[in-house]
Amino acid sequence: MTSNFDLNKILRPHIISLAPYSSARDEYTGHVGIFLDANENPYGSVTAENYNRYPDPYQAEIKQKISPLKHINAERIFLGNGSDEPIDLLIRATCTPGQDHVIIMPPTYGMYEVSANIHDAKIDKVLLTPDFSIDTEAVLNAIMPQTKIIWICSPNNPTGNVMQNDAIQTLLENFNGLVVVDEAYIDFTKAPSWIGQLDNYPNLVVLQTFSKAWGLAGLRVGMCFASPELIRILNKIKPPYNISLPAQKALLEGLEHIETKTAMVADILHERSSLCTMLEDLSLVIKVYPSDANFLLVQFEDAKAVMDYLIGAQIIVRDRSRVQLCQGCLRITVGTKQENEVLIDSLKKYQQTSVIV
Ligand SMILES: *Cc1c(COP(=O)(O)O)cnc(C)c1O
Numbered sequence: 001m002t003s004n005f006d007l008n009k010i011l012r013p014h015i016i017s018l019a020p021y022s023s024a025r026d027e028y029t030g031h032v033g034i035f036l037d038a039n040e041n042p043y044g045s046v047t048a049e050n051y052n053r054y055p056d057p058y059q060a061e062i063k064q065k066i067s068p069l070k071h072i073n074a075e076r077i078f079l080g081n082g083s084d085e086p087i088d089l090l091i092r093a094t095c096t097p098g099q100d101h102v103i104i105m106p107p108t109y110g111m112y113e114v115s116a117n118i119h120d121a122k123i124d125k126v127l128l129t130p131d132f133s134i135d136t137e138a139v140l141n142a143i144m145p146q147t148k149i150i151w152i153c154s155p156n157n158p159t160g161n162v163m164q165n166d167a168i169q170t171l172l173e174n175f176n177g178l179v180v181v182d183e184a185y186i187d188f189t190k191a192p193s194w195i196g197q198l199d200n201y202p203n204l205v206v207l208q209t210f211s212k213a214w215g216l217a218g219l220r221v222g223m224c225f226a227s228p229e230l231i232r233i234l235n236k237i238k239p240p241y242n243i244s245l246p247a248q249k250a251l252l253e254g255l256e257h258i259e260t261k262t263a264m265v266a267d268i269l270h271e272r273s274s275l276c277t278m279l280e281d282l283s284l285v286i287k288v289y290p291s292d293a294n295f296l297l298v299q300f301e302d303a304k305a306v307m308d309y310l311i312g313a314q315i316i317v318r319d320r321s322r323v324q325l326c327q328g329c330l331r332i333t334v335g336t337k338q339e340n341e342v343l344i345d346s347l348k349k350y351q352q353t354s355v356i357v
Pocket residue numbers: 081082083084085109153157182184208209210211212217220221222
């Protein structure tokens with residue numbers, strides 16, 4: 001277990017002593033009364049639905065529902081405007097611009113690098129191995145005194161695989177900064193979440209999102225699970241009302257329909273497997289990588305030509321062909337049964353035309 005982790009040593013000094021903005025809804029948390037404290041419009045809104053009141057800055061009602069669902073205490077939950085917000089806030093809280101470092105493991109989710117660049121944090125890249133697993137030795141060697149965060153994505157985007165437990169454990173035990181495990185695709189794998197390990201590792205941070213399995217990408221709500229101390233810091237530096245009232249309302253409704261999420265995930269998993277089989281049967285496909293997510297990484301003979309052909313057919317997939325270790329690959333999100341059939345039909349047509357030429 002980590003022996004030397006000290007949150008105060010990895011936070012930027014001024015963040016530790018920062019006095020946060022105290023909002024009206026912070027200072028008085030009751031629900032009944034005449035509210036003349038927040039300069040809101042007392043008559044209502046210009047819309048049919050009323051949005052004239054500021055939302056709960058800490059989303060207590062939502063966290064009370066997430067808590068039993070994830071088997072975690074509410075004080076260990078932070079909600080952000082997408083998981084992109086906690087990604088930004090974690091760097092903001094720990095990395096002094098131009099000085100501190102983060103480690104990322106390409107090929108992976110692009111926001112870790114973009115957010116680090118926004119804050120002028122130095123980025124040390126340690127490539128995944130050719131089979132897309134963590135190169136533990138190389139990561140350990142890349143750690144410097146100024147390294148504040150190691151970003152791990154599991155299941156990884158765009159490769160679709162779950163990262164090895166022993167590698168993550170080794171990093172947690174041998175690094176005195178934050179190890180962030182981004183589990184955006186956790187609902188599509190049988191692998192357990194790292195949430196269950198939060199009690200064992202004070203330097204562990206787990207990210208999840210409502211954007212994928214829950215089908216709520218447009219709401220922009222992401223979850224961050226960590227020590228209560230770190231959650232308090234994130235709450236201190238976030239914009240006061242970071243989750244809008246309509247988002248909170250819709251999320252409360254969504255959390256009442258977990259069975260719908262479960263059913264959609266089951267459909268997606270079923271479709272993932274048939275899409276994989278259909279793709280493997282095409283001669284223009286070199287390889288379909290195994291996936292623990294809701295997309296497939298597929299290697300083609302000529303990815304660029306396939307991509308262009310699909311765009312002509314109004315089927316949009318993600319070109320990852322110039323990404324390190326993903327040469328010749330397209331990332332294809334698992335669609336509905338019907339969408340996947342249209343995709344396969346289109347690829348078959350492409351195959352026929354390219355044979356004739
Ligand atoms: C899609 C995705 C997210 C989700 O981001 P949101 O801001 O919550 O929509 C986070 N991490 C990874 C790796 C993703 O692929």
